[in-house]
Amino acid sequence: MRAVVKPRPAPGLELQRVPVPTIGPDDVLVKVKVTSICGTDRHIYEWDEWSQATIRPPQVIGHELAGHVVEVGRQVRSVGVGDFVSAETHLPCGECLQCRTGRMHVCQNMRILGVHTDGCFAEYVKLPAAVVWKNDPDLPPAVASVQEPLGNAVDTVLAEPVTGKSLLITGCGPAGLLGIAVARAAGAFPIIATDVNDYRLRLARSLGATTTLNPGREAVVEAVRALTGGDGVEVFAEFSGHPGALAQGLEAVTPGGRVSLLGLYRSPVEVDLNRLVIFKALTVYGITGRKMFETWYRVRSLLASGELDVTPALTHQFPLEAFAEAMELMSAGACGKIVLWVDGVPAELDDVERPVREEESRVPVTVHG
Numbered sequence: 001m002r003a004v005v006k007p008r009p010a011p012g013l014e015l016q017r018v019p020v021p022t023i024g025p026d027d028v029l030v031k032v033k034v035t036s037i038c039g040t041d042r043h044i045y046e047w048d049e050w051s052q053a054t055i056r057p058p059q060v061i062g063h064e065l066a067g068h069v070v071e072v073g074r075q076v077r078s079v080g081v082g083d084f085v086s087a088e089t090h091l092p093c094g095e096c097l098q099c100r101t102g103r104m105h106v107c108q109n110m111r112i113l114g115v116h117t118d119g120c121f122a123e124y125v126k127l128p129a130a131v132v133w134k135n136d137p138d139l140p141p142a143v144a145s146v147q148e149p150l151g152n153a154v155d156t157v158l159a160e161p162v163t164g165k166s167l168l169i170t171g172c173g174p175a176g177l178l179g180i181a182v183a184r185a186a187g188a189f190p191i192i193a194t195d196v197n198d199y200r201l202r203l204a205r206s207l208g209a210t211t212t213l214n215p216g217r218e219a220v221v222e223a224v225r226a227l228t229g230g231d232g233v234e235v236f237a238e239f240s241g242h243p244g245a246l247a248q249g250l251e252a253v254t255p256g257g258r259v260s261l262l263g264l265y266r267s268p269v270e271v272d273l274n275r276l277v278i279f280k281a282l283t284v285y286g287i288t289g290r291k292m293f294e295t296w297y298r299v300r301s302l303l304a305s306g307e308l309d310v311t312p313a314l315t316h317q318f319p320l321e322a323f324a325e326a327m328e329l330m331s332a333g334a335c336g337k338i339v340l341w342v343d344g345v346p347a348e349l350d351d352v353e354r355p356v357r358e359e360e361s362r363v364p365v366t367v368h369g
């Protein structure tokens, strides 16, 4: 089969022919239709420090997917051949304290699809049946594929209710854009979004941000106060992984407010905890992965309700072979979520106008599976 492989411990990826995986009694084999690119994949492509410490080449990468089950192991009862599926990409051990107490998303022995095992930038992927998620057959494949990062956005924004609350989202990369769509679907107002990239701020508005601010030119904290009658926002969701955005958000959130942190920082961050967190009595959530499988049910309901439209965030559709072009586009920051079609982009989607690359800026990305 065709697969995008990290062939050796060095930057880059290669399209190769590799054997179709053989499955065990508890696995399923999925014919991948669509896969989407995560910040994690770009890290592996660029071969940064985290990748060097984590990835063991040769390996097929990729973890976000939608496809059809073509074979099931003899123990598998939960899914059948022909089912349209996606997958939770965190592969928990099932045996540790966290797994046994309903917190599999923070398993102590967590492995990640396409990071610790062969992934789904390929014609076929092997998955443990336990992480396979059955989709509504009518769900568009590209939307089905991004349910995994969408779950991160749901956990980040909806860690507590946001309906009728003011909200600040910092970082309008793919995850932040999905977060804006979730906030809008949930009835937050105003939804204030920040990014240093004007292309992404325009996308943010198309997904439901009511005000966008570019911290390169605008005083974010003052603007947020002005938009909230001087109070500051009740909810702050940090997607950027940029220490400056974290500091601005902690300033801009109102005392007693709630903070959710998803963005990952390149190095340890200094925060004035006394002034910005303790005396403000903030509630702070660290967000990692999706709750298994509570988040997936929430994502399903939000999509099925018709209230949540993530399609403006899916800015580019490429054939799998164009993975390198897609990675470069991500590095340039001139995109939302990029979708790769394993057997080519369907004709009706290929016509979709691709946004013009007007601005080049490096936007930090996260390493959430």
Ligand SMILES: [Zn+2]
Residues within 6 Å of the ligand: 037, 038, 039, 040, 063, 064, 148, 149, 368, 369
């Ligand atoms: Zn991902």
Ligand SMILES: [Zn+2]
Residues within 6 Å of the ligand: 092, 093, 094, 095, 096, 097, 098, 099, 104, 107, 108, 109, 110
């Ligand atoms: Zn575990």
